[in-house]
Amino acid sequence: MIVMNDLNGQPSPGDCLARSVPADEPAVEIVWGMLKGLGPLWEGVPSGPGISGVLPPRREIEALYGAAAAEPPLNEDPRFAAIFADVYDVSVRNGQVLMTLTRTQPDGRLSSFAYGHHWKWEEQKYPWAFELQSRLGEASTELESTFALNLLARDPKQRDRGLGRRTLETWIGEVGRFGCWLQTDDIDSPARRLYERLGFTELGHGPEAPNGQPGLVMFRSPR
Numbered sequence: 403m404i405v406m407n408d409l410n411g412q413p414s415p416g417d418c419l420a421r422s423v424p425a426d427e428p429a430v431e432i433v434w435g436m437l438k439g440l441g442p443l444w445e446g447v448p449s450g451p452g453i454s455g456v457l458p459p460r461r462e463i464e465a466l467y468g469a470a471a472a473e474p475p476l477n478e479d480p481r482f483a484a485i486f487a488d489v490y491d492v493s494v495r496n497g498q499v500l501m502t503l504t505r506t507q508p509d510g511r512l513s514s515f516a517y518g519h520h521w522k523w524e525e526q527k528y529p530w531a532f533e534l535q536s537r538l539g540e541a542s543t544e545l546e547s548t549f550a551l552n553l554l555a556r557d558p559k560q561r562d563r564g565l566g567r568r569t570l571e572t573w574i575g576e577v578g579r580f581g582c583w584l585q586t587d588d589i590d591s592p593a594r595r596l597y598e599r600l601g602f603t604e605l606g607h608g609p610e611a612p613n614g615q616p617g618l619v620m621f622r623s624p625r
Contacts, residue, residue: 427563428504428513430572433457439496446494450510457501460491462512467555471612475591482612486553493519493552500549502573504565506557514556514565516573518582521550534585534608537616541606544621549577551584554593567596574600574622581624587611588618601625 431454446459468483493499501517523535523546535542551573556566574582585608586594602620611617 428507428565430568431455431503431505432572432576433501433503435494435497435499435501437498439498440494442495444495449505449512451508453505453510457494457499458503458512458515460487463487463490463515463553463555466512466515466557467553470555470558473558475589476587476612478612490517490553493517499552500573500576502569502576504569506560512557513560514569516551516554516569518549518551518553518573518577518584520580521545521548521583530609534619537608538606538619544581544605545583548581548583548621548624551582554584566593567600570596570600578622578625581622583619583621585609585611585617585619587613588615589613594618594620 433455435457440457446462447453447456449458449462464483464487467486468478468480471478471483472480490499497519499517499519501515503515504513505511506513523531523542526532526535538545551570554566554570556569583605584597584602586597588607588611597620600622602622605619605621607616608619609617
């Protein structure tokens with residue numbers, strides 16, 4: 403596992419943001435997975451006191467995302483949390499991912515995360531990506547050599563503390579010069595409003611989202 407400040411090892415805006423928060427707020431950690439993945443034997447280190455600089459295990463991703471997505475306005479079925487956690491697990495084992503996260507103190511429990519990976523169309527050999535490219539048409543070229551934000555979640559018990567925003571801002575700070583994108587439900591939600599405030603704009607619609615409607619693809623240009 404590699405823990406880096408930036409793609410070239412230099413301090414990044416996200417790193418500076420993580421250090422500037424008040425002392426009583428959890429710092430945002432920046433964790434890079436291995437370029438070729440962590441392999442089939444990877445299990446993850448459970449969050450706890452004193453744990454830092456490691457990617458959390460699949461079960462923690464499922465639990466936290468499931469709790470966050472179960473609340474209005476998403477009201478997602480728990481099975482989607484399991485599916486997204488499986489995708490996370492495969493991504494960590496097979497290829498490099500970037501995760502930013504916070505852990506509560508003093509118990510060290512995972513309280514927010516954002517994760518994603520570098521995107522090149524020639525490497526995406528699965529049905530979801532084929533459908534995404536087909537639905538976006540010519541606009542799909544905007545996504546080449548950017549970073550895809552796969553998942554963002556914040557503990558619903560930790561609302562009104564800005565954890566989700568700080569976690570996402572730090573992730574963007576690491577990849578901003580490449581541009582980044584995401585797919586979300588095409589509804590008016592706090593998450594979508596956050597994406598818009600941070601510079602994401604609508605690019606088009608992609609494969610079906612958990613609500614059964616075509617997902618909204620949002621793109622943030624390189625900065």
